[in-house]
Amino acid sequence: MESNERYYRRRAAQELAAAKRAMTEAAVVRRRQLAETYLKRLAELTGADEMRVLEQEYA
Numbered sequence: 001m002e003s004n005e006r007y008y009r010r011r012a013a014q015e016l017a018a019a020k021r022a023m024t025e026a027a028v029v030r031r032r033q034l035a036e037t038y039l040k041r042l043a044e045l046t047g048a049d050e051m052r053v054l055e056q057e058y059a
Contacts, residue, residue, distance in 0.1 A: 016031070
């Protein structure tokens with residue numbers, strides 16, 4: 001069974017990849033918001049600042 005930490009990290013990565021492939025700005029925003037949600041949950045579990053992943057992807 002997959003751990004919560006691994007699940008949130010995987011889903012955030014999937015949403016960031018989907019945001020890069022999105023055809024409309026609305027889709028990009030929606031996917032980034034989902035990724036941010038997963039990264040916040042991951043940060044709650046790990047205690048680390050996981051939002052840097054989002055910043056690195058769109059710097």
